[in-house]
Amino acid sequence: MSTFDDDADPDHLAPERRRRGSRRAAPVHVDGEWVEIVEMVGRRVRIRRDDGREEILPTRGAHVVVADRARLVEGVVVETAPRRTTLERTVETAGTRLVVSNADRLAIVTAAIDPPFRPGLVDRMIVAAQHGGLECMLVLNKCDQGMPEEVLEWIARYEALGLEIALVSATEERGLAPLREALKGRTTVLLGHSGVGKSTLIRALVPGAEPLIGELDAWGRGRHTTTAARLWDLPDGGRIIDVPGIREFGVGHVPREELRHHFPELLGLECRYRDCLHLGDDGCVADAAVSWVERLASYRKLVEECV
Ligand SMILES: Nc1nc2c(ncn2[C@@H]2O[C@H](COP(=O)(O)OP(=O)(O)OP(=O)(O)O)[C@@H](O)[C@H]2O)c(=O)[nH]1
Ligand SMILES: [Mg+2]
């Protein structure tokens, strides 16, 4: 068991095996039908056929995640189609893991107080999403609990950087109309710490959905109630994916030179060297140009971590 990443560690987060450069030859199947993976169920998966019928089936020789298109041969999932987008995270002791595939957008779900808002985690999730081809938005849940001044300031700063923000209360069903609008017609994955209210949001947005919801512990932390990813259909045409809460979210799989492209405040800086990594060396203007010092520090921390 990893000490770095201590979440529920379900099967769907098994190490991504398609490492660059050492890709195993995928089995080629010419028969069978293509289906979609909609839920991880222990070692098996719930598949949905194009006519809407669902079934729980085993997999063989295929590493699949929710929202994968996969080929079914004689009742077994045997291979996946190329992925349009990937949401990955790096776990220090276990390498890079695929969370979900083919989502259009990541909704970073946070609370303001219980559990507390962590800008460093938001920064990481933005990087991982954009690296894998997903758009981002921020959903600040539990607004009924009040909003510390500091959190309001962070939110305003993220908004100024171009991040779409939804302020909601899942339990009081507040702020959901604009969120429903934002979710229409696309596949969105909800990601955040355990206990921020991802599954409660699913219940509020999807009529009839009853994912398990957990109480917080005495320290205001979640209990990792959701243990496997599941895709739900929204009534207005979009789809939404609930995944287990995360505690650590590494982005070590993102090339160091790419990182600055995920920090809009670093674009267009006129440092002495055109390929400046903005680490504050001689001739770097980042410290003078970026007023949000914690975010610059967050960027520099990621540079240390990345390949
Ligand atoms: N006050 C308040 N509490 C909420 C809100 N949304 C969720 N909660 C509570 O937060 C706790 C955790 O909710 P969950 O929906 O299980 O959280 P989760 O993000 O799915 O957690 P994991 O599945 O463990 O990752 C429950 O006690 C919910 O009732 C909200 O808008 N306001
Ligand atoms: Mg949950």
Ligand SMILES: [Zn+2]
């Ligand atoms: Zn620089």
